[in-house]
Amino acid sequence: SLVRTEATGYGAVYFAQNMLEARGETLEGKVCTVSGSGNVAIYTVEKLYQYGAKPVTVSDSRGMVYDKHGINLETLKEIKEVQKTSLEAYIKEHPSAEYTPVSEYPKGRNAVWTIPCYAAFPSATQNEVNAADAKELLKNGCVCISEGANMPSTPEAVDLYLEAKIAYGPGKAANAGGVATSQLEMSQNAGMESWDFETVDNKLKGIMEGIFLNSSETAKEFGDPTNLVLGANIAGFRKVANAMIDQGAV
Numbered sequence: 001s002l003v004r005t006e007a008t009g010y011g012a013v014y015f016a017q018n019m020l021e022a023r024g025e026t027l028e029g030k031v032c033t034v035s036g037s038g039n040v041a042i043y044t045v046e047k048l049y050q051y052g053a054k055p056v057t058v059s060d061s062r063g064m065v066y067d068k069h070g071i072n073l074e075t076l077k078e079i080k081e082v083q084k085t086s087l088e089a090y091i092k093e094h095p096s097a098e099y100t101p102v103s104e105y106p107k108g109r110n111a112v113w114t115i116p117c118y119a120a121f122p123s124a125t126q127n128e129v130n131a132a133d134a135k136e137l138l139k140n141g142c143v144c145i146s147e148g149a150n151m152p153s154t155p156e157a158v159d160l161y162l163e164a165k166i167a168y169g170p171g172k173a174a175n176a177g178g179v180a181t182s183q184l185e186m187s188q189n190a191g192m193e194s195w196d197f198e199t200v201d202n203k204l205k206g207i208m209e210g211i212f213l214n215s216s217e218t219a220k221e222f223g224d225p226t227n228l229v230l231g232a233n234i235a236g237f238r239k240v241a242n243a244m245i246d247q248g249a250v
Contacts, residue, residue, distance in 0.1 A: 001185035003200040004178075008148055009043030009123065010201065011177020012169070014208035016119055016146035017051060019167035019228070022216065025143070028052035033117040034071075035059045035110065036124030037080050037087060040148040040175070044121045045071055057112050058087060059124060063104075064112050065090045067097035109133055116140035122152035131156035138164050147171035158229065165226045173215050173232040180207040 003010070017027055030053050034041050037058045045055045054070045060080075065071065065087050075093045079085055091099045105111040113120065113133035120142050122129050128149065129137075134157035137145070145161060146169040147153065153161070161168040184203055188195055195203075211232075218238075219231030244250045 001181060001188055001200060002195070002197045003204060004181050004185065005039055006043040006046070006201075007181035007204055008040045008175050008178040009045075010047045011180065011204060011208045012040070012044055012121055012123070012146045012148035012174045013047035013051065014177070014205050015169045015174040015212055016121070016144055016167070018209055018212035019146070019169055020119075020144055022212075023167060025167075026051075027119065030054065030118035031056055031116070032119045032121060033057045033112055033115050034121045034123055035064075035112045035128055035152075036122075036149065037076065038123075041121075041123040042073075042076060042080060044123050044148055045073055045076065048121075049073065053119070055121075056117070057115055059110075059112050060087050061102070062086050063088065063099055063101040064110075065097055065099055066115055067094055069094075069096065113137050117142050119144035119146065121146055121148055123148035124152065125149055126151045127154050129153040129157045131160060133157065134160040138166070143167060145169065146174045148175050150175065162227055162229065167226075168228060169212075170229045170232055172236065173211050173228060176211055177204055177208060180204060 020026055032048050032053050032055045034044050034055050034057055037060045041058055048055045057066050058071055072094055075090055079089050088099050091097050100111050110128055110133055113136055120137055129152055144167040150171050181204055184200055214235045215228045215231035218235040219225050219227050224230050
């Protein structure tokens with residue numbers, strides 16, 4: 001299906017925008033940090049630009065790029081999708097950007113999270129944000145974290161987000177865009193249809209909003225309105241439990 005490649009990254013941004021809108025905020029004009037440089041990160045960057053935000057970082061296993069003017073999407077795609085090489089190549093095209101190799105990261109830390117931002121999008125790998133990273137993000141004014149990767153924040157980092165009551169979209173909710181689009185793929189196959197890019201993207205946007213509202217309403221119901229970890233866990237459990245009951249499995 002169209003949008004399958006973009007789905008997880010787009011979805012994480014839709015989820016962030018939903019969380020922020022519920023707080024009377026928006027991504028427009030905001031500096032954002034993104035980790036990773038695979039599909040999730042690339043299409044997080046793309047969708048952030050569509051919302052008028054300014055993503056200033058990307059990273060790979062060798063190092064990270066910080067471009068205060070905003071990551072150049074064309075260069076990023078050329079390096080990662082065409083040349084399939086290291087991000088170090090980015091500064092050849094954009095000399096005002098800074099490249100930091102992993103060997104120069106602060107000890108036990110990810111340098112991406114040292115860059116002050118309004119919203120952060122961990123889109124690389126498990127446990128890439130630890131407690132020290134989370135503390136620095138919060139200290140530098142980060143108010144929104146939307147996880148494109150699976151479990152990118154350590155349990156200690158998550159505790160810090162929840163304590164600070166920031167807009168935190170846990171991966172099980174925020175990165176559901178990929179799975180959602182696989183389901184849309186099945187719908188198209190079943191109906192022998194092929195939807196255009198915009199149709200699938202709009203459906204994805206609607207699904208992400210639904211996941212946000214379900215998680216948010218459930219969190220409110222259980223007395224902890226900003227805790228989308230609680231909301232997503234209980235909403236997810238209910239969905240599975242109700243399906244099992246409907247199927248006569250319980």
